Amino acid sequence: MSETGEKLIIDGKRLDGREPEQLRPIQMEVKIINRANGSSLVNFGGTHAIASVHGPRALFPRWMQESDTGILRCRYNMAPFSVEDRKSPGPDRRSVEISKVARLAIEPAIFLEDFPKATIDVFIEVLQADGSTRVTGINAASLALADAGVPMRDLVTACSVGKIDGVLVADLNGKEDNNSEVDMALAMLSTKKKITLLQMDGSVNKEELMILLNLAEKSCEKIYEIQKKVLKEKYKRI
């Protein structure tokens, strides 16, 4: 039930017509910013994010360098016009936290030890927000890193799942996100299926938690198919 008492599930379908486990229409594109080493655009319904990668490149100041490994820096930012009530530019606490968890979601996939003393900088910009912005950003970052030719063990795929009106759903939009009983963001190494980001809030018992985790894994598999397709197709056409 939403804050206003509005139902979010009617006759088994969500307000936007989707089935509970159905994802929104997804668009993905790579190599959209030619000044970056790698870049991508990912849309999940009304949530649009772009990501760009600069690097590996020299890291200054020197004291930040790690002599035996490269570092990954990640900045997640929401554009002021991305939300209904204009958001002041610049990092707020939420963006600071998301920048951290996004970095830790992607780091395990990268062979940072191949680039001692260097840095790989990832920038995620949310241009339009309609729920599940951090996982959309992480999907974009993963594509941008592959596009940049960064040595990686695997791609990273992310999705959101949750519970609305007692029903377990995948890919929450803004309204569902704000009115959910449980909302969970998960990212994993796409083929190895190892979880690198997990955040959940709400109230759920352990059994339901495990069902949600499995739903998240299944949803990530669907999203990975699209990431794969986009990367392979980019180099097919002239």
Added chain:
Amino acid sequence: MEIKEIVLPGELIAEKKGRKAGRGTYFEGEKVFAGVLGIPRVDENEISVMPLSGVYTPSIEDKVVGIIQGVEISGWTVGINSPYLAFLPLSEGVSEFVDTQRTDISRFFDINDIISCKISKVTKNKTIQVSMRSIGSRKLYGGITIKVTPTKIPRIIGKGGSMISLIKEKTGCEIIAGQNGIVWMRGERKDKAIEAIMTIERESHTIGLTEKIEKLLGEVV
């Protein structure tokens, strides 16, 4: 236009079967996976992936085109289009005896000079040293440099140098393609050479490219 199949990081390429897991791959037990987005190469000795993009990571013996970035006391720092700055020691750049107390070594190489040289040392920590002692190493006067994706250089050079010879012949330019993605050229029809090289960079993974370049250059006056 046909292309060879692309692999993504994490995709299984083949079983090791006694072969080497070469560049662009990693292995877990007997399985060899792609470690970068690129084109897989599998033969009886090695499994590797040629990246479609990426920055230049220096390897010993690579011939590169560098730009002098700093003049130190006993050598020069050289930009090689990589996250790592290289060092050219005095002894590797100049064959005559130099009294460093009295000589300002910028008379040999000064900031912004372009040189062709060879990577002579790469330590585990990516400290890079270059040398001009090898054949073909010299200061490059005049001309211009362009930057291309380092992984496309082999295609620009071609089998046994066939592609780059074609471009040099048809445009009358002197061209040196460094493995670090910097290409130096000097001559009248640089514009045609650049066009050819940019075309190769864009379409390096396609088959039928050679014919296309021949056609492009065939019209040069």
Added chain:
Amino acid sequence: MERYALELIEKGKRIDGRKLEEFRPIRIKRDISQKAEGSASVKIGETEVIAGVKLKIGEPYSDAKDQGILIVNAEFTPLASPDFESGPPGEDAVELARVVDRGLRESKCIDLEKLCIVPGEKVWTTFVDIHIINHQGNLIDAAALASLAALLSAKVPKLDGEDILRGDYDRPLPVVFKPINITVGKVGEKFLVDPIFEEEGILNSKLSVSVRDDDNICALQKQGNGELTIEDIGKMVDIAIEKSKEIRKLVE
């Protein structure tokens, strides 16, 4: 030190002799700051965190007109560790505050409706400010416990028209649930709780689990740059649920 810690853990032991699933001694003191409406100091081993609760009057959020407000803040003051710097909160401080906040908020620990004074106009805003005093590992669990203890000791001041009569109290802060945060770490194939500072460096994955009195999970936060399987998460949540019961007894 880290390699030694790792070797021990693989054998099921820890540098300080504890078992993998054993917490260090916990000491909770309430009402340690007289000017605050509620306060507590928690020590887990040598890690010490103080939390203070202050109440102010404010306007409610437009989408929750009849509810009070909860705001959680954390300071990693430099006195607590040579790794902390002065200045605005860094990403770790921000994360800690937000993780503790979510544990309190999602569990509906405070009955926010009972903090409404005039619907749509005036509500009590509850500020929970966390100060790290000594960082010897496991900051989130200590901070969450200090926050909960401070809230349990907090009282709502009397109102005289527009004025707040500080020091003169009406009723206790309406706390209905006691969420407990347990951070479980994974090292190799082993799981442990309550890492000390020296162990934090070798944990590549941690899962912070906030458990409510009814064993519901109200918040989860994976930390670290390691990887977990769904199975790992199941085991870690089980451990957290079990330990939360033990820790909750200390605030009852």
